[in-house]
Amino acid sequence: MVNNPQPNPWSFVHINDTQAGSPRSYRYKPALLENEQTAFAQIKKINPDFMLFGGDLTRDGVLHDFEYEEMHERLTRLGVPYHAIPGNTDVGNKHTDKQGAFANRRDIECNMEAGRLEKFASVFGEFPWTFVHKGVRFTGYYEAVVGTGLPQEAKLWAFLEHLSTLPHERDHVVVNHYAMFIDDMNEPNFDITDNEQYLGWYFGISLPHRARLFDLMKRAGVTMVFSGHIHCRCSQVVDGVRLYKTASTGFPQWVDHFPGGDGTLGFYRCDVTESGITQVFVPLEKISTDARSYGPGGHPTPEMRDYSLAWVK
Numbered sequence: 287m288v289n290n291p292q293p294n295p296w297s298f299v300h301i302n303d304t305q306a307g308s309p310r311s312y313r314y315k316p317a318l319l320e321n322e323q324t325a326f327a328q329i330k331k332i333n334p335d336f337m338l339f340g341g342d343l344t345r346d347g348v349l350h351d352f353e354y355e356e357m358h359e360r361l362t363r364l365g366v367p368y369h370a371i372p373g374n375t376d377v378g379n380k381h382t383d384k385q386g387a388f389a390n391r392r393d394i395e396c397n398m399e400a401g402r403l404e405k406f407a408s409v410f411g412e413f414p415w416t417f418v419h420k421g422v423r424f425t426g427y428y429e430a431v432v433g434t435g436l437p438q439e440a441k442l443w444a445f446l447e448h449l450s451t452l453p454h455e456r457d458h459v460v461v462n463h464y465a466m467f468i469d470d471m472n473e474p475n476f477d478i479t480d481n482e483q484y485l486g487w488y489f490g491i492s493l494p495h496r497a498r499l500f501d502l503m504k505r506a507g508v509t510m511v512f513s514g515h516i517h518c519r520c521s522q523v524v525d526g527v528r529l530y531k532t533a534s535t536g537f538p539q540w541v542d543h544f545p546g547g548d549g550t551l552g553f554y555r556c557d558v559t560e561s562g563i564t565q566v567f568v569p570l571e572k573i574s575t576d577a578r579s580y581g582p583g584g585h586p587t588p589e590m591r592d593y594s595l596a597w598v599k
């Protein structure tokens with residue numbers, strides 16, 4: 287049984303990976319905050335019913351409560367209702383029990399922890415979440431909890447099993463952070479210890495969890511999935527599900543990997559009408575060129591984090 291959508295056109299937006307950071311941190315790029323604020327101003331003008339935020343709201347929220355607080359304040363000031371899930375820069379990476387190929391990144395130390403997931407939920411709202419708005423179901427979850435053994439993993443599987451029993455709407459939009467896969471839904475797992483395969487491991491969800499997640503999506507009548515994390519825009523349709531890898535507002539990554547991939551900074555506006563959901567990419571009206579910055583990129587080890595550099599003490 288598929289419910290009918292309401293006839294009045296309306297819109298929502300999807301944004302992710304703003305990663306503005308803070309001048310109280312060991313690293314900071316003002317341009318990332320300026321780009322976030324440019325996107326927010328454009329979203330305010332669109333006046334959507336709400337904003338879906340697909341993770342990486344912060345640059346190092348995994349380490350700093352103050353980044354959560356500053357971001358929460360900016361979202362409150364924006365005044366657009368939002369539904370958020372975390373990303374790895376907010377709460378920690380997908381788990382590994384092996385050190386990866388790059389010695390300057392201690393992958394096991396980057397594994398997410400339950401306490402940070404709880405902290406994120408206490409500031410930005412509980413997740414996973416699902417609701418129906420004007421005939422469209424929206425669901426958000428941090429899929430990278432799969433395979434962790436954390437309490438949040440058991441919670442997610444139970445949530446998804448329940449979701450699959452609910453009546454289907456015509457459209458069901460899912461917000462994830464990691465991509466379900468890199469090139470092909472059925473691709474084998476990537477080897478974290480191989481420097482050629484590291485990014486494939488880092489950006490996607492591994493089997494067998496990927497297959498179970500996708501099966502549950504299909505059982506729940508999911509029609510459209512947004513994922514962030516990669517910062518390169520491209521899309522595919524698998525078994526009738528529209529899967530969108532999205533851009534960041536901060537900086538592009540791995541654009542050369544995807545044929546037709548586009549690293550242009552921006553977000554998605556989605557218009558909902560009687561005929562369905564039409565997504566339009568909205569590029570940032572202005573890209574900040576502020577060259578000031580300090581601190582290292584990537585996932586620096588604790589010894590590389592020098593808080594004496596912070597502009598705000």
Ligand SMILES: [Fe+2]
Binds near residue numbers: 342373375515
């Ligand atoms: Fe990410």
